[in-house]
Amino acid sequence: MRDLSVKINSLYLLDNLNALAQIGAIDGEGVTRLALSEADKLARHHLKNWMEELGLEVRIDQVGNIFGIRPGRTNSSPVMLGSHIDTVIGAGKLDGCYGVLAGLECVRALNEKKIETNRPIVVAAYTNEEGVRYQPGMLGSSAHVGILPVNKAMEIVGIDGSVFGKELERIGFAGTMPCGEIRPIVYLELHIEQGPVLDQEQIPLGVVDGVVGISWWEVTITGSANHAGTTPIEMRHDAGLSAAKMIILVRNIAISIGGNQRATCGMVKFHPNAINVIPGKSIFTVDLRNDNEELLGKAERMLGDYSRTVAQEDGVTIELKMLEKVPPVHFDEKVISVLEKASDALGIRFRRMVSGAGHDAQLMAGVCPAAMIFVPSLDGISHSPREFTSPESLALGANALLQALLDIMKINDVD
Amino acid sequence: MRDLSVKINSLYLLDNLNALAQIGAIDGEGVTRLALSEADKLARHHLKNWMEELGLEVRIDQVGNIFGIRPGRTNSSPVMLGSHIDTVIGAGKLDGCYGVLAGLECVRALNEKKIETNRPIVVAAYTNEEGVRYQPGMLGSSAHVGILPVNKAMEIVGIDGSVFGKELERIGFAGTMPCGEIRPIVYLELHIEQGPVLDQEQIPLGVVDGVVGISWWEVTITGSANHAGTTPIEMRHDAGLSAAKMIILVRNIAISIGGNQRATCGMVKFHPNAINVIPGKSIFTVDLRNDNEELLGKAERMLGDYSRTVAQEDGVTIELKMLEKVPPVHFDEKVISVLEKASDALGIRFRRMVSGAGHDAQLMAGVCPAAMIFVPSLDGISHSPREFTSPESLALGANALLQALLDIMKINDVD
Numbered sequence: 133m134r135d136l137s138v139k140i141n142s143l144y145l146l147d148n149l150n151a152l153a154q155i156g157a158i159d160g161e162g163v164t165r166l167a168l169s170e171a172d173k174l175a176r177h178h179l180k181n182w183m184e185e186l187g188l189e190v191r192i193d194q195v196g197n198i199f200g201i202r203p204g205r206t207n208s209s210p211v212m213l214g215s216h217i218d219t220v221i222g223a224g225k226l227d228g229c230y231g232v233l234a235g236l237e238c239v240r241a242l243n244e245k246k247i248e249t250n251r252p253i254v255v256a257a258y259t260n261e262e263g264v265r266y267q268p269g270m271l272g273s274s275a276h277v278g279i280l281p282v283n284k285a286m287e288i289v290g291i292d293g294s295v296f297g298k299e300l301e302r303i304g305f306a307g308t309m310p311c312g313e314i315r316p317i318v319y320l321e322l323h324i325e326q327g328p329v330l331d332q333e334q335i336p337l338g339v340v341d342g343v344v345g346i347s348w349w350e351v352t353i354t355g356s357a358n359h360a361g362t363t364p365i366e367m368r369h370d371a372g373l374s375a376a377k378m379i380i381l382v383r384n385i386a387i388s389i390g391g392n393q394r395a396t397c398g399m400v401k402f403h404p405n406a407i408n409v410i411p412g413k414s415i416f417t418v419d420l421r422n423d424n425e426e427l428l429g430k431a432e433r434m435l436g437d438y439s440r441t442v443a444q445e446d447g448v449t450i451e452l453k454m455l456e457k458v459p460p461v462h463f464d465e466k467v468i469s470v471l472e473k474a475s476d477a478l479g480i481r482f483r484r485m486v487s488g489a490g491h492d493a494q495l496m497a498g499v500c501p502a503a504m505i506f507v508p509s510l511d512g513i514s515h516s517p518r519e520f521t522s523p524e525s526l527a528l529g530a531n532a533l534l535q536a537l538l539d540i541m542k543i544n545d546v547d
Numbered sequence: 548m549r550d551l552s553v554k555i556n557s558l559y560l561l562d563n564l565n566a567l568a569q570i571g572a573i574d575g576e577g578v579t580r581l582a583l584s585e586a587d588k589l590a591r592h593h594l595k596n597w598m599e600e601l602g603l604e605v606r607i608d609q610v611g612n613i614f615g616i617r618p619g620r621t622n623s624s625p626v627m628l629g630s631h632i633d634t635v636i637g638a639g640k641l642d643g644c645y646g647v648l649a650g651l652e653c654v655r656a657l658n659e660k661k662i663e664t665n666r667p668i669v670v671a672a673y674t675n676e677e678g679v680r681y682q683p684g685m686l687g688s689s690a691h692v693g694i695l696p697v698n699k700a701m702e703i704v705g706i707d708g709s710v711f712g713k714e715l716e717r718i719g720f721a722g723t724m725p726c727g728e729i730r731p732i733v734y735l736e737l738h739i740e741q742g743p744v745l746d747q748e749q750i751p752l753g754v755v756d757g758v759v760g761i762s763w764w765e766v767t768i769t770g771s772a773n774h775a776g777t778t779p780i781e782m783r784h785d786a787g788l789s790a791a792k793m794i795i796l797v798r799n800i801a802i803s804i805g806g807n808q809r810a811t812c813g814m815v816k817f818h819p820n821a822i823n824v825i826p827g828k829s830i831f832t833v834d835l836r837n838d839n840e841e842l843l844g845k846a847e848r849m850l851g852d853y854s855r856t857v858a859q860e861d862g863v864t865i866e867l868k869m870l871e872k873v874p875p876v877h878f879d880e881k882v883i884s885v886l887e888k889a890s891d892a893l894g895i896r897f898r899r900m901v902s903g904a905g906h907d908a909q910l911m912a913g914v915c916p917a918a919m920i921f922v923p924s925l926d927g928i929s930h931s932p933r934e935f936t937s938p939e940s941l942a943l944g945a946n947a948l949l950q951a952l953l954d955i956m957k958i959n960d961v962d
Binding site: 326358359360361362367376387393394399406408409410417488489513 | 740743747759776778779780788791794801811815816820821822825834903928929
């Protein structure tokens with residue numbers, strides 16, 4: 133039996149989103165609330181207060197992850213609803229915050245209906261998801277699942293020269309709880325899509341069944357720098373032209389593999405970069421993504437093949453350097469099915485989709501069944517003050533999260 | 548009748564080239580002797596001394612151009628042999644200096660044989676040909692021919708914030724002779740090719756019949772910046788990809804027009820230039836050159852056509868901005884013929900060719916019959932410490948210059 137009368141109060145959700153968006157806001161330039169900054173410190177205190185007002189027990193772990201715990205009837209493993217509240221530079225108000233604050237609204241809805249659950253419910257805000265101030269991103273969830281050792285995290289030096297551990301201490305969020313002490317039985321993360329698919333297809337909800345794997349490359353082409361006026365075309369080894377050929381072939385990787393394959397050249401540099409000199413060297417980056425590990429491997433092989441072809445054609449050398457590799461993550465089918473049923477019960481149209489961006493959920497998926505819900509981003513815009521999702525969509529996503537939570541409590545609890 | 552026993556002494560030529568190359572030299576980084584620098588001042592004093600030792604009357608004009616005059620039997624218009632002694636950053640020892648010092652060797656050869664000429668001979672060193680410290684390049688010759696007003700030249704601010712007129716005063720080369728007072732009847736300039744053609748074709752001499760026209764463009768492409776992971780390929784407006792297409796089409800301009808057409812994209816920039824963001828904007832430059840003005844116009848129209856095609860295909864906007872336009876220069880056929888006959892008389896194989904780089908001769912061509920001689924540059928390298936021409940080639944070019952000078956004296960002088 134499903135009780136659809138339990139609903140989140142979207143006014144609280146919107147109010148809290150707006151309140152957080154004031155912290156670190158610059159007029160016309162969005163919100164800049166980098167991890168462990170003064171703004172982040174203030175936002176953390178707001179979050180802690182809201183958690184305590186809802187009767188949650190707040191615990192902080194060694195890397196500053198914040199957990200608000202609503203006790204269950206038993207002391208069994210909790211269900212966790214999480215995301216993050218740090219932002220990029222010039223962010224909108226939704227990325228991360230939406231998932232955390234929607235978690236609080238689920239708790240409020242249960243509190244108001246005085247619904248008790250057997251398992252505890254935990255609302256989590258992970259530290260430094262964005263990875264702007266400290267690399268890597270998803271730092272807090274990485275430490276939580278044990279992939280990033282705590283002592284390593286403490287020593288990370290930020291883009292401003294600050295040291296992670298010292299800043300954590302400074303803002304008063306260096307907790308004592310060992311990382312990973314709270315092990316949920318299920319992890320759910322609600323997030324804006326940060327892409328255009330739901331908005332363009334006019335589908336109000338995405339049930340996210342995985343996160344793409346990422347393969348990052350730096351390509352360096354060496355030709356011969358020469359005078360643009362005196363060097364005949366047939367005597368050139370133009371590293372810029374070879375880069376242009378490669379950029380077009382990189383697009384071709386996505387076209388020929390199709391499906392969810394993405395391939396992007398985002399950065400480029402020519403040397404000596406002078407109007408009247410044939411580029412002797414060019415460097416560009418390649419970002420390959422696919423949720424299918426085999427196809428991602430195929431994309432990588434195509435990149436290698438293309439580079440050998442162009443090197444031979446143009447008489448240049450092409451060197452490929454892998455910068456980063458993250459394998460795809462597949463979420464738990466049982467959890468996905470719970471999300472689909474919740475959407476169905478609420479009469480919300482949804483589609484299954486893959487996340488093209490990274491989220492804390494992909495780390496949590498390594499230690500417990502996990503999945504995500506997406507709501508549409510207007511025009512796919514994110515990491516921008518123009519990031520926007522309608523209040524109706526935000527409420528709808530939060531209600532789907534709440535229904536899924538209730539469902540899981542019924543499925544998994546020993547009632 | 549041609550007297551082939553009059554020859555330059557290549558030991559003097561090489562010695563003087565090496566002496567100048569010490570001034571402004573940095574170990575392993577070539578010569579940096581920017582116009583009106585301390586190094587340029589010292590090199591100018593060397594040149595002045597050498598001229599005076601050869602019995603030349605040295606005159607300095609208002610922009611610091613140095614003229615060494617060997618009187619003729621009559622006071623009629625002189626024949627001028629010229630080039631420049633300023634350098635780029637990290638230059639070789641030949642660019643410019645070779646033409647000036649070969650001019651001195653022609654004078655020395657005449658002096659030694661006690662040959663008098665009816666017309667005076669002038670060896671000229673023009674100020675700031677390279678245009679590295681002060682824009683425009685070929686500043687001295689532009690002022691000499693009246694294209695650049697002297698008062699404008701005086702106010703030019705250099706890359707180091709210095710003012711041309713003040714620096715000229717400081718180094719003691721602000722002359723009193725009005726610019727353009729010396730009007731030659733013929734101008735000859737001997738130079739290294741700065742391109743690979745003669746070296747690759749193993750031809751010892753180039754008779755230069757013109758200088759290419761130059762058309763410089765800045766191309767700005769505006770698409771949509773978006774997340775590289777979350778934006779499906781078919782929803783992208785990737786300004787970086789459109790730039791790559793354009794760079795390949797720019798090469799195609801040169802291929803399809805053929806002949807002396809050059810087309811180069813030397814500079815590029817993506818925005819925001821991040822590995823995981825689809826470029827929302829790209830900027831690149833186009834350098835088009837041809838010695839045929841009509842074909843250069845055709846190249847420009849092709850650039851426009853291509854940009855409209857790519858804009859439509861990719862759903863981006865492409866804006867073309869002309870940065871500079873210099874029409875082609877055609878040298879004087881009579882002077883060219885003198886150079887060809889001189890080479891023939893010396894038994895030197897030569898080819899006619901067009902200069903792809905700018906030279907003082909192209910400005911002199913506006914006020915008197917002019918032409919140039921090129922000698923091979925090893926691998927076409929120039930503006931580099933690795934710039935190299937064999938001593939034999941250098942002597943051979945200087946002897947061709949000397950023979951042409953003798954020829955002109957016979958043709959034009961009222962003997």
